[in-house]
Amino acid sequence: MFSIPGRSVTSVALAPSAPRVVYAATFERGTFRSVNGGATWKATNLPNTTRVSSFAVHPRRPNTVWFGTAKDTILKSTDGGRTWRRPKNRFTSWGEIRQIVLQPRNPRVLYAAAEQGGVLKSTDGGASWADANVGIARTQFGPLPIYGVAIDRRRPQILYAGGWSADEVGGHVYRSTNGARSWTDITGRMTTSWTWSIAVSSPGTTLYAGTTAYGVEDGGGVFTTRVR
Numbered sequence: 001m002f003s004i005p006g007r008s009v010t011s012v013a014l015a016p017s018a019p020r021v022v023y024a025a026t027f028e029r030g031t032f033r034s035v036n037g038g039a040t041w042k043a044t045n046l047p048n049t050t051r052v053s054s055f056a057v058h059p060r061r062p063n064t065v066w067f068g069t070a071k072d073t074i075l076k077s078t079d080g081g082r083t084w085r086r087p088k089n090r091f092t093s094w095g096e097i098r099q100i101v102l103q104p105r106n107p108r109v110l111y112a113a114a115e116q117g118g119v120l121k122s123t124d125g126g127a128s129w130a131d132a133n134v135g136i137a138r139t140q141f142g143p144l145p146i147y148g149v150a151i152d153r154r155r156p157q158i159l160y161a162g163g164w165s166a167d168e169v170g171g172h173v174y175r176s177t178n179g180a181r182s183w184t185d186i187t188g189r190m191t192t193s194w195t196w197s198i199a200v201s202s203p204g205t206t207l208y209a210g211t212t213a214y215g216v217e218d219g220g221g222v223f224t225t226r227v228r
Contacts, residue, residue: 004032004041013055015062023065023081025052031067033081044081056100058107066110066126068097074112076126088128093117098147103156111149111159111180118143119161121180135183137172139165144172148198148210155204160186160227162195162209171195173209175227190223204228 007026015021020037031052032041046052051070058064063080072094075084095116103109111132112120118133133143146163157179164171171194174183187193190209197210207227211220 007032011052011054013057013065015057016059018062021057021062021080023055023057025055025067027051031055031081044077046075046081046084050075053096054099054112056102056110059102059104060107066100068100068112070096073097074100074120074122074126074129085127087122087126089130093142094120095145099149101149101151103151104153105156109156109179111151113146113149113161113163115145115147116142118146118163119149119180119183132180133183134181135176135185136161136174137165137169137185139167139169144169147196150198150200150207152200152204153202158204160198160200160207162198164194164196164212171211173198173207186225186227188225194220196220200227 007028009024010027011025013023022034022038024032031044031046034041052067053070054068056066064078067075074097077084093116094114097112099113101111108125110122114120118136120129121132122129137144144163144165146161148162150160152158159176159180162173172185173187175186176183194212195209196212199208205228207225209223
């Protein structure tokens with residue numbers, strides 16, 4: 001076992017095109033990169049005051065990585081973390097970026113789950129982002145907090161998103177068939193719909209939703225449903 005001394009690691013991602021290239025995000029602040037499968041680690045040049053909560057690696061370029069922070073922005077590096085760029089339109093209402101996914105056939109298209117901004121979409125490789133929340137419920141503070149987003153790898157125009165709010169809005173799971181231009185509520189009869197995470201099977205036939213037990217007598221769990 002190889003460790004990053006004095007750090008609690010919250011997220012790990014491998015570069016799909018170079019599996020020995022690994023990125024790690026820590027709770028205490030700071031991100032790290034390994035080029036030898038985790039045998040040794042080197043800190044990136046991301047400022048230590050920036051806490052990272054999610055990231056995604058380009059499918060063919062192991063040095064290109066997007067880091068979602070706990071404070072309203074998504075950073076991009078094309079040199080393995082030596083330098084970073086902020087999006088052109090950094091908002092102050094996104095909250096924590098919980099997840100970032102890439103469109104498998106066109107990595108310039110990205111989607112993000114934002115704790116205060118709902119679903120975000122970029123069509124220029126993360127240089128800019130726009131809200132993609134048509135059809136998603138709203139709370140008194142804005143779009144429903146979204147904690148997970150998943151993409152059908154065989155039909156990338158189909159996406160799923162899940163989240164919850166501790167008020168009368170509750171939890172919801174959504175499906176889009178047009179690249180997040182609009183969403184349809186597919187929560188159905190889930191007894192616990194406060195969704196923390198979401199995934200879709202490789203064939204795109206089964207959806208999985210991980211839910212929380214907070215405030216629900218039946219408790220949380222993993223719900224599955226056939227979507228095709």
